[in-house]
Amino acid sequence: MEPRPPIVEMRGITIEFPGVKALDGVDLRLLPGEVHTLMGENGAGKSTLIKALTGVYRFQEGELIVAGEPVRLDGTASAQAAGISTVYQEVNLCENLSIGENVMLGQEPRTRLGIDWRRLHARASEALEALGLGDLDTRQSLSTLSLAVQQLVAISRAIVANAKVLILDEPTSSLDANEVARLFAVMRDLRDRGVAILFVSHFLEQVYEISDRLTVLRNGRHQGEFAIDEIDRSALISLMIGKDADTLDAIAQKREAAPREVDAEPLLRARGIARRGAIVPTDLELHAGEVLGFAGLLGSGRTELARLLYGADRLDAGTIELHGRPVALTSPAAALRHRIVFSSENRRDEGIIRDLTVRENVVLAVQAKRGWLRRIATSQQRTLVDDCIARFDVRPAQPERRIGTLSGGNQQKVLLGRWLATDPEIVILDEPTRGIDVGAKADIQAAVLELASRGVAVIFISSELDEVVRLSDRIVVLKDHAVIATLENGPDVTSETIVARIADADTQEEAA
Amino acid sequence: MTTTIERPHAAPKPPWHRRAIERARRRGIDVRTLPTGAAGIILAVMLVYGEVAYGQVLQASTLSNLLINNAHFVILAVGLSFVILAGGIDLSVGAVIAVSSVAGVMLVGAGWPTPLAIAAMIGIGTAFGTASGVLVQHFGVQPFIATLAMMFLARGLASMLSTTPQRLPDDSSFRLLGEPWKLIDGPRVNDLMASAGLVVAVVVVVVAAIVLQRTRFGRTVYAIGGSESSAALMGLRVPRTKLAIYVISGTLAGVAAVVYTARLGTAQNITGMGWELTAIAAVVIGGTLLTGGYGYVVGSVIGALVLGLMTVLITRDGxxxxxxxxxxxxxxxxxxxxxxxxxxxRRR
Structure with missing residues (x-):
């Protein structure tokens, strides 16, 4: 491929939020006719950079040059006008409208009598045909399509807009192997037509399969731009996670160095628990002092299974026993009385209360457990908070600071502290490390192991398989609302073997 | 490494209503039209029942009276449809009718020519709608609260203007708008009638339907009702559309005030109490989803007529x-x- 001038060039982009520098002098170049991957851990600044490129965020420093002209974008509409289209991880279409209208919204063909519906559907069909979806009835409601096809519909919007730049933000996170292959075929086709594609994915194999070039970010800083054959996987990983790789290794060694005795009688035993549309009948055992990992893709049922275990959803069938006695976990409050606590994957909405202080957030759960009328003495509150701040190294160490002003990682630490203050027997952590920086991630992983060593049973849910493998004693593998395997962790269990098992289940299904 | 493989389980059978909807979809019926279709059937059933039980319902005079007497209500429901389709709410329309009609009648009494008075009445509606829209869009106030504030403000202003019924002068040309015209002089006062107010209502309905179905603005209203964040990310003009729907709702409340006042000839500060809720009921009965995104203007018309006909039937029953x-x-x-x-x- 002969060198061509970049269609998009971002130079020295800096974006600051109160208290955090989300991006610090980041460069990005997109060439026409290439797939360019943006790599980085959660919290590295990938989505911030994308939002700067799509005009959602303004940057304080730096410049954006599109097709040789410096531009200032002030919203999605102006980005689209500049030829930049985006497909987000959560599909952003309107389920109440027809497929064709979703393709054409904002670009409807019109006559003097208004929108020409016949031509609209014809053009939508054309655009979908280019993606191999010519057989779709564009008059059907969008809600009849699977998420994967909806994603392709979202991409077809870019074709209609004649986009020169297409941004795909983690499009593969909820797709199965066939759907990914289909998406990649579409991406290659668009690339060959000269579209510059910016691709974000956490799956290394996919990155190496599709990319021509990649840019690595870490903690809001630019780590380099490489052609795909210039950098191998291990070099890429260490670039992404930096020095902290050593810290994480140390954690893994610590876990392996201290194998736990598992007593015969499980702390919690679930028999045939099920909920319609969420999880098929499932058996589960959880022992004191163990870390039980839930591995599976988004929507595999891992969160749904956890919700049954702490009473957020009712069981349709099955029983749960604690210490050998059946219990009815009818609400999170009931679970809390049985010393089961849960930390949500949705930290912002279901975890912290932004406008309260760190101290108030920590004390909340203890207070709920005691009942609202028995106030906790100020001195006791202080002890709880100081203990939490010291144990998890919460920064800044100010109990009276509003928690909303803390970084994501530190908010998560406070949340952990909140639940620990209730002296739980079982802690369920759903994506505790999502969207936080690597340093805080290591702290939280260390805290999980610390908990387990004190005899607490931990259920650890994460999309990052490496993390699950690093921490767990046993791993429950879920797929399509069912547990497909329970693995005893050991040297021969890696994220690759788990992925292989999930993929295997696919081929078995097809064979059956 | 030990492994246990679980057996896959069969999916449970979906509930009856979901299966019924699936069946409809397989027959090529757009499920989005089902609630509005159901409202049409209810209206038809009510008409037939009324004819069978009380007689003299399915005849020109009764039907034209139904339309003439509910013309203002249809206009109000059409205005609210815009707001509700976009996922908002407008609680101020009843009170806006009160202040608009009291002000209009007083202006005519003060010697203003009819066209100017009418323009002022509609302008009052537009002003209140714009205020609601600005509060919602630019100050981020929740629609419920913003329009509730406008409701109190409008009702208060109406009471400041007058607390006694205001009458249009008997010779005012304003009254002509409400005069029924005899189109067909039927036997035994079974006349087919219309009025200027009814013509206005028909025009409003037709224009609204065209705007919602055939303009980018209208489709943006639906898209916002489906998912406001998606609409914004698709690059649609969300802010100006959200402002516009409240302006439309307020303006049509002003138009409804004109039509109502012309027919009645009087106006009072307590006019329109609770009409906003009845109009919302009409919109919902007509098949528009209160959370937005689904529904049709024609449904709101049907909903308004269902409620109007119900009153007629109850009166007939005695x-x-x-x-x-x-x-x-x-x-x-x-x-x-x-x-x-x-x-x-089924979507959740």
Whole structure:
């Protein structure tokens, strides 16, 4: 491929939020006719950079040059006008409208009598045909399509807009192997037509399969731009996670160095628990002092299974026993009385209360457990908070600071502290490390192991398989609302073997 | 490494309403039209029942009176449809009618020419709608609260203007708008009639339907109702559309005030009490989802006529106390909300 001038060039982009520098002098170049991957851990600044490129965020420093002209974008509409289209991880279409209208919204063909519906559907069909979806009835409601096809519909919007730049933000996170292959075929086709594609994915194999070039970010800083054959996987990983790789290794060694005795009688035993549309009948055992990992893709049922275990959803069938006695976990409050606590994957909405202080957030759960009328003495509150701040190294160490002003990682630490203050027997952590920086991630992983060593049973849910493998004693593998395997962790269990098992289940299904 | 493989389980059977909807879809019926279609059927059933039980319902005079007497209400419901389709709410329209009609009648009394008075009445509606829209869009106030504030403000202003009924002068040309015209002089006063107010209502309905179905603005209203964040990310003009729907709702409340006042000839500060809620009920009965995104203008017309016809039938019956009206309204509303939930549930 002969060198061509970049269609998009971002130079020295800096974006600051109160208290955090989300991006610090980041460069990005997109060439026409290439797939360019943006790599980085959660919290590295990938989505911030994308939002700067799509005009959602303004940057304080730096410049954006599109097709040789410096531009200032002030919203999605102006980005689209500049030829930049985006497909987000959560599909952003309107389920109440027809497929064709979703393709054409904002670009409807019109006559003097208004929108020409016949031509609209014809053009939508054309655009979908280019993606191999010519057989779709564009008059059907969008809600009849699977998420994967909806994603392709979202991409077809870019074709209609004649986009020169297409941004795909983690499009593969909820797709199965066939759907990914289909998406990649579409991406290659668009690339060959000269579209510059910016691709974000956490799956290394996919990155190496599709990319021509990649840019690595870490903690809001630019780590380099490489052609795909210039950098191998291990070099890429260490670039992404930096020095902290050593810290994480140390954690893994610590876990392996201290194998736990598992007593015969499980702390919690679930028999045939099920909920319609969420999880098929499932058996589960959880022992004191163990870390039980839930591995599976988004929507595999891992969160749904956890919700049954702490009473957020009712069981349709099955029983749960604690210490050998059946219990009815009818609400999170009931679970809390049985010393089961849960930390949500949705930290912002279901975890912290932004406008309260760190101290108030920590004390909340203890207070709920005691009942609202028995106030906790100020001195006791202080002890709880100081203990939490010291144990998890919460920064800044100010109990009276509003928690909303803390970084994501530190908010998560406070949340952990909140639940620990209730002296739980079982802690369920759903994506505790999502969207936080690597340093805080290591702290939280260390805290999980610390908990387990004190005899607490931990259920650890994460999309990052490496993390699950690093921490767990046993791993429950879920797929399509069912547990497909329970693995005893050991040297021969890696994220690759788990992925292989999930993929295997696919081929078995097809064979059956 | 030990492994246990679980057996896959069969998916449970979906509930009856979901299966019914699936069946409809397989027959090529757009499920989005089901609630509005149901409202049409209810209206037809009510008409036939009325004819059979009381007689003289399915005849020109009764039907034209139904339309003439509910013209203002249809206009109001059409305005609210825009707001509700976009997922908002407008509680101010009843009070806006009060202040607009009291002001209009007083202006005519003060010697203003009719066209100017009418323009002022509609302008008052537009002003209140714009205020609501600015509060919602630019100050981030929740629609419920913003329009509630406008409701109190408008009602208060109406009471400041006058607390006694205001009459249009008997010779005012304003009254001509409300005069019924005899189109066909039927036997035994069975006349086919219309009025200028009815013509206005028809025009409003037709224009609204075209705007919603055939303009980018209209489709943006639906997209916002489906998902406001998606609409914004698709690059649609969300802010100006959200402002515009409240302006439309307020303006049409002003138009409804003109039509109502012309027919009645009087205006009072307590006019239109609770009409915003009845109009919302009409919109919902007509198949528009209160959370936005689904529904049609024609549904709101049907909903308004269902409620209007109900009052007629109760009057004809004579045995049903008028107080039952609200109970029956509530019952119909309940049935329709359940029907809509059945349609929407499949997506969750």
């Amino acid at each position: 045995g049903v106390p008028p107080e039952m009206t609200t109970i029956i309204t509530g019952g119909i509303l309940f049935v329709f909300v359940m029907l809509q939930r059945a349609v929407v549930r």
